[in-house]
Amino acid sequence: MTTTQDDVQSDWTPSEGRAPASKRGHRTRNRILEAAVRVFQERGLVDVTMQEIGREAGLSSGTVYKYFRDKADIFRFLVTELRQVIREETTIPVDGDGRLVVRPAVLRFLELYRDNSALYRVWWELLDPPNEFSDLWAEVHEGYRKGFVAALKRGERAGVTKPGLDIEFTAELAVLLFERPTYTRIVLGWDSDIEDDQVAAVTDALLGSGLGSTVTG
Amino acid sequence: MTTGALYGHFDSKAALFEELFQLYGSKITRALDAGTSLEAQLVQWIEVSREYRGVLRASAGILQRRPDHAAARGRLREACAGLMAWHLRGPLTQRDARLVARMLIDVLDQYTLMESMGRTERRDAVDVAAALHGMVLEGVYA
Numbered sequence: 435m436t437t438t439q440d441d442v443q444s445d446w447t448p449s450e451g452r453a454p455a456s457k458r459g460h461r462t463r464n465r466i467l468e469a470a471v472r473v474f475q476e477r478g479l480v481d482v483t484m485q486e487i488g489r490e491a492g493l494s495s496g497t498v499y500k501y502f503r504d505k506a507d508i509f510r511f512l513v514t515e516l517r518q519v520i521r522e523e524t525t526i527p528v529d530g531d532g533r534l535v536v537r538p539a540v541l542r543f544l545e546l547y548r549d550n551s552a553l554y555r556v557w558w559e560l561l562d563p564p565n566e567f568s569d570l571w572a573e574v575h576e577g578y579r580k581g582f583v584a585a586l587k588r589g590e591r592a593g594v595t596k597p598g599l600d601i602e603f604t605a606e607l608a609v610l611l612f613e614r615p616t617y618t619r620i621v622l623g624w625d626s627d628i629e630d631d632q633v634a635a636v637t638d639a640l641l642g643s644g645l646g647s648t649v650t651g
Numbered sequence: 652m653t654t655g656a657l658y659g660h661f662d663s664k665a666a667l668f669e670e671l672f673q674l675y676g677s678k679i680t681r682a683l684d685a686g687t688s689l690e691a692q693l694v695q696w697i698e699v700s701r702e703y704r705g706v707l708r709a710s711a712g713i714l715q716r717r718p719d720h721a722a723a724r725g726r727l728r729e730a731c732a733g734l735m736a737w738h739l740r741g742p743l744t745q746r747d748a749r750l751v752a753r754m755l756i757d758v759l760d761q762y763t764l765m766e767s768m769g770r771t772e773r774r775d776a777v778d779v780a781a782a783l784h785g786m787v788l789e790g791v792y793a
Binding site for chain 2: 441467469478480481523533534555559561564568570572575579586589593594596597599603604606607608610611614615617618621622624625628632633636637640641642643644645646
């Protein structure tokens, strides 16, 4: 969520699919990918077959197999693209005083999640037991965490971060504050009674100066 | 216990899971209800969830595939949020207090899930609760 995603090294190899040589081949591959996203949106990945993806695309499963080894290969291709978007678009700016500018980042994160809710749905579905996709998820998570650590340390140097704050663990909590409520909101469809702006305001408070004396205990 | 004996008590693996999830729900709501402060509730949440970590991992695995379970999990979250929101009262509106409570529950849900998966270091529940409570009260900036 801050600028250090590129710092995290990975030996994870993304799929390129079976690269089509012709324009028609590209169109067919895109048709499969678009169909897969629609199917994933409705049913996730675990219970879905290549045949169903082919049917949704109006193609035979034989044609689908010409482009992708299996459904995980399709997801691998899609999540590779998503990871690039995450790299480019999930940054939280820091203001002139050295504080995180949270509100617009929350709203952008919610937008990104909505645009890619089918992929996030599958990603969460595949978190456990550990596998290549959960490893990638953990890597993205750690990239976010390191970004928050860097931002809070910058604030510390500027004298604005709360003295004595456990920066490493606070950064972990900050990532969780973005990830899970967004998942429950967008993928599970909970909290439809709440506006995005309210979520952004609360996150802004928790990653700002807190809710203060309004809290008892 | 033999598989046959197990079937004497539960019709299926799903029935056994549902029973365990209900036990978790009862235990966590009782613990939150008894919590005398938000921080104490956060500690209770972590400790009870650790005790039922297998149930919660199983829950996470079927959350998107079983609408009935997702609904049950959502209801439990609401019940817990209501109990936590009581300690967030004051100048916060009831609606905002409930939103903050839901977000805290989500954070702890993911924290305990990641911990049970070995994705994050296990910490003392009191320390985790104190860090989160500190964030609620004072944020991260002076």
